[in-house]
Amino acid sequence: MSPFQDFLVASLIKIALVLFVLLTALAYIVWIERKIAGRIQNRWGPTQTGPHGLLQPLADVIKFIFKEDPTPAQAELPTYFIAPLIALVLGLLSITVIPFGGIVTVAGHSTYLQISDLNVGILFILGVTSLGVYGIALAGWSSGSKYALLGGLRSSAQMISYELSLSFSVVGPLLVAGSLSLRDIVNAQSGYWFRVIPHWNCFPQAIAFITYLISAFAETNRVPFDLPECEGELVAGFHTEYSSMKFAMFFTAEYANMVTASCLATLLFMGGWLSPINSQYSRFVPVVVFFALALVLARFWLTRRRLIEKIVLPVFMGVCVLLGLLFLWPAFYTPAEGVFWFLAKVGFFLFLYIWVRWTLPRFRYDTLMEFGWKRLLPISIANLLITGFIVAWRAS
């Protein structure tokens, strides 16, 4: 095979893999969110569809597909249809430059665990994010509804405003690493202070980390910045007039953006796929985790009465044990350890997203803008300045 074909095949495999995993994961993030929300509100969340409501996402998808899809009479037609597509495509696009781990070698072909290693990767993500507003704004405008229009207006203003502080906070780690490639940025974070504290950007760049998180919340239109779709005032904001699969596209796009933002936070500030533990035994952590998970499942299996749980839980248990055992096998372990840590960190950020959503109230619109322009932006600029000085000072 020529190198080009090599590249093509590898890329296609990676794309298929990532897309499958991502879409499935997105569906199950919804399940997790509903579960967590339930716990936070002192209720159970989905329980009926499958064991622990595990089949709920499937049911949702089926519902989305078969639901009637009315088109408003005032809608601006082509745009009305294109808008959710734009949102979804852009939401999925940025995942292409996210590296999940180090190099993997399969059957003599080694490749990065990343669809495409752009050397301006981070700028690419910023660009795609900045385009993301079109989906929402156009949806709002083309729906022909005042709620939707207001939602669209809000989202375009809000996303432009917070994109600034997002970009500025991203530049901090970028300066530290001296590269625009996400892979280089992660590699620049390897190492440990005092042999214990990992060399992650979230410590020296704590301010940028915090401003990044806040603006990322705003960029993804999540609570407490979900003004474009705030139910209290705008019914459902920009997607008021959307239903069935078109709504599902927005929904997926939102979660995809969440994932992207979490991945970026992991890569920029939390050392990406690097292990937090400075020890050769850190490779046993996944083993322990999976075995522990299996134990928990075993406990559930012992206490639960429902037939389906009695059947399904052992399967999951088996999977966990298998994974734990796989991590003991060096050929699997070498590439997979990075992926494990990466996913763990992303999972942490996703949990943060959900946690915040169900605990914090929403901003008022004027306070939102004021916070963005008068607080967040100056802070991130100041951080950038200081970082710049320090980097320049060190270089000299």
Add this chain to the structure above:
Amino acid sequence: MIPVSWYLILSAVLFVLGVAGFLIKRNVITVFMSIELMLNAVNLSFVAFGYMLGDYNAHIFVFFVMVVAAAEAAVGLAIIMLMYHNRKSLNVDDIELLKF
């Protein structure tokens, strides 16, 4: 390998289309967009020349053009908003105070 002149001619055509937009369109904002189109066309030729000559200065110029375009958009759109506020119209032919 694409000859540079293709890019340049594409740039020329885009530029002329921008000028045509400026002449034809009535909506101030669209006229404004036509200007942006012209700027983009010029940027394309800059980048093409930069590629041909292997010169990064062209990129810098594009960068500056973008910055100026951003500043222009901010001020221009503010002016358009004011105009809409005062005259309730966005039609360039309605704004005709500046004449003999």
Add this chain to the structure above:
Amino acid sequence: MDAVLFFLFAGIALAGAINLIRESHPIYSALSLVAVMGALAGLYLMLGAEFIAVVQIIVYAGAIMVLFVFVLMLVNAAPEVKLDRSKMAKNVGPPLLTLLLVEIVAVLRGKYPTSDLVHPSLLSGDNTRQIGKLLFSKFLLPFEVTSILILVAIMGAVVLGKRRPDDSR
């Protein structure tokens, strides 16, 4: 391969530009312009200007055009009315435009024949780093001046957009 990509992007750009003029509703014009810009970003990538391509997306498509769309939505722009009060533009415009195109193409054909190929090797390497170095050394003064320009533009926009106390609305 290159030719295919070039014609794809050039086609999108041209179609977008023509659509910009053809559409009567400004929002569609704006979207066409976004398409043009996206296509141009693709062309920039082909020309080895990765940084410029991404900045094109971020700044032009992601900020400037969003601002346009925002304003269009804010004033709830309707399809434009053809008043056609300017006889000058109507009568003299088209022939002049044709002439301009012919002239530019003539000049370009004369100065840069199709056989004129490029030296892509010169632009390989760390694109962004090179631009950054240039920007902060050779072009430092223009860069600083630009930042002042931006500052002035921000203040201008704020002043213009500020609601005056004597405004009834």
Add this chain to the structure above:
Amino acid sequence: METTTPQLWILPALPLLGAAINGFFGKRQSRAFIGGVACSTVGLAFLYAVYLFFTAGVGDTPRIDYIAPWISAGSFHADFSLYLDPLSMLMTLVVTGVGFLIHVYATEYMAHEDGFYRFFCYLNLFMFFMLTLVLAGNYLLLFVGWEGVGLCSYLLIGFYYLKQSAIIAGKKAFVVNRIGDFGFTLAMLLIIGTAGSLDYGTVFKAFQNAPVENGVGAVTIICLLLMMGACGKSAQVPLYVWLPDAMEGPTPVSALIHAATMVTAGVYMVARSSHLFVKSPVAMEVVAVIGCITCIFAATIGLVQTDIKRVLAYSTVSQLGYMFLGCGVGAFSAGVFHLMTHAFFKALLFLGAGSVITAMHHEQEMGAMGGLRKKIPTTFMTMLLACLAISGIPPFAGFFSKDEILWSAWHNGHPWLWLGGSITAGMTAFYMFRLLFLTFFGEPRSDHAQHAHESPSTMTVPLICLAVLSVIGGWIGVPKALGGSAHFEHFLEPSLARVPVEFSAYARASGSDPIDIPRPNPEPAEPEEPGAERLFSLIAVVIGASGIGLAYYAYVVKPETGQKLSAQFHGAYRVLLNKYYVDELYEVLFLKSTTAVSREVLWHAVDETVIDGAANGVGSTARAMGGFARLMQSGFIRSYAAWVLFGAVGALFYMILQWAK
């Protein structure tokens, strides 16, 4: 040439700092603060000057402090550089010392005036400019100081800016000085032309090597133009008219600026340029004659003035004339010596007059005074000493300096000038004691005089200090003939040029061929004729004493004599009282004619027809063309765009045509 330590720039910088503090922040500060700042900066400058005097070792080579480049045009350079030699050292000491005393005095004198901070800001600024003038290392920087003190003088004369006469007096001073400055500027240009530089060192070297000019040549013209500048600043005939009017300013100003320091700048400048003057007998002659005429002329006017400050003003003019007389006859050191002693006793006289005026509730007419001797004894005593000093009574300061000038005049072959000077000395003694007797003796002639009180110590202490200086100030320059050692002359020797042999010969021969009378010994032969010098001293003392006696007779013994005399010589009295009608003459000669020419020719003819016509023509032509061109302005943006497009197409077409060729 040392350039680093000690730092000369501190001297002018201190008052400038004071001026800045008072000018920028003084408005809201207390008077104590303002006065403290003003006095302390000047006082520190004085202390620093004293320190410099004792440590810097002012010797044969001038110390040049280069501060910063200023003008650099081709081969011409003028820099901010300060120049310290015995002459500028002396001037610095006098300026800062007397200035400090006057500052202290002024804090009390001005205590109840509005614009206190403004006054001290100007006063400090004046000190800055004066020190710049004195310490300047080249003529251009000197000119900066020169103009600066002129500005401060203008500001301070017009300090009571609500008073019409004060404003007019300020303007007059400024305008009259302009004439002199014009000459000075021309002189500088000529110096550049001749010596290629304005730096003292270069200029002096260039002229030292030049031969003595026996006719009217470049050097003479330069010197005459310099003298013209000096005439303006130092109030010499014919530009003296501004100084008496300048008495409109507050009295400390009169003391500091119009008696002790600024008006002597002309003398300083002439002495500084002595290397130039000694090459031009004609110019020297002119200087001496102008000085002599001025001193007689002003003294005669001074005889009849009744305003106490005006008497002093004319006396100042007269004494300045003395200094020029001294310089003109080649006794530069005597001129500078008189400058110094004059600074002491004239400042004292003015401050004393100020004290009298305060005591009299701002009454300046001597007619309303009288009998103040008992009321304000300190002022009386100090003023008596000053009068004795100015009258040339030994051993007071004025005696030595005046005597030396007169002796030089005679000795260097100018008997007529000697005569003029001697007569003036007599008149000086007369009118000064006339002032003293009218003010302090007899019966009080008004209520204010009846109830006058002595001024507080802040005013009297400077008086006493100056009185001491007036008494002993002359002792440093006791000529050898009178048993002294002429310290002063030796001190100044490195700075001043010596009159060359052939030149004094020329002067003696009064125009005859100078080569004919050879004089082997270039040294002015003081020890040769000690007897003659003593004789002349005696004559001077006698003249002075007789002036005093006459005044005593006319104003104390028989107070009605004055009336009788004025009745008898009514015409002469009127002429003197009206200052020879010089002001009126100038009014007709210069003011009226200039105004008429300006109005009829420049305004009605040139301005209205030519300039206005051209301006209007341009305007109407533009209008006409615009009327045609505005047809393009349809108001539609798209039309404008089409025009632009048209232009672009045209330009491109032209370019293609060019390439096609």
